[in-house]
Amino acid sequence: MANTYELIASVTVGAGGASSIDFTSIPATYTDLVVMISARGSNAAQYVDAYLRFNGSSTNYSGKSLVGSGSTVGSYSEPTTGIRIDVDAASNTASTFSNHFVYIPNYTSSNYKSASVDAVYESNTSSNNQLWFIGNLWSNTAAINQVTFVAGSSSSFVQYSTAYLYGVKNA
């Protein structure tokens, strides 16, 4: 059990929107990282793809997801270009944001980095609600010092989207 959760940094997107949110110069003094994201995309779609990336890298990611939508359950192989963090977009229920909890253990180790994602797309229709559990691996031995959350499909995150970066110490 973690001894401490410390807020490292946080951001709220302003009126101009943002194509990405970039946490840089992350200190190496914690054991694990937690990223909590609440976001909505600007594109005219139910959802827009978005990604979490480490150290500016868009390669060497792999993973599996388990998705529940209504009474349907599916499993997918995850993209190699980042950890998929799809978000509600402009055609979904107004003023609703997807919520994502990302746990990144041992982010400073010299091993490959794993990440687990617990996410939900918020919607007032049962067919457009989705629950995601994702297990992901970044096959890179570098310590993580940068976490980037980027909107795909040439979209951007709308105002009031938020991202919080926490450091977790286990001792």
Added chain:
Amino acid sequence: MPKPTRIEINCETGEETVIELTDAEIAELAYQAELAAERKAEEEAAAKALADKKAEVLARLGITEEEAKALLA
């Protein structure tokens, strides 16, 4: 038309900066968007193929999806 921007937060200093994307960054986002669209189309095609196969099997067995779930429970 203004260029899109990104937000950079330096975790050491706490400084938050709004930065206009370069042309190269915009092009990279567009390229990644193409890849994502291709992947989404592949996933949708695979999901449809699975749904069609399921319907075919159910029709051949002469049972409904609810009956199949009861059998497999």
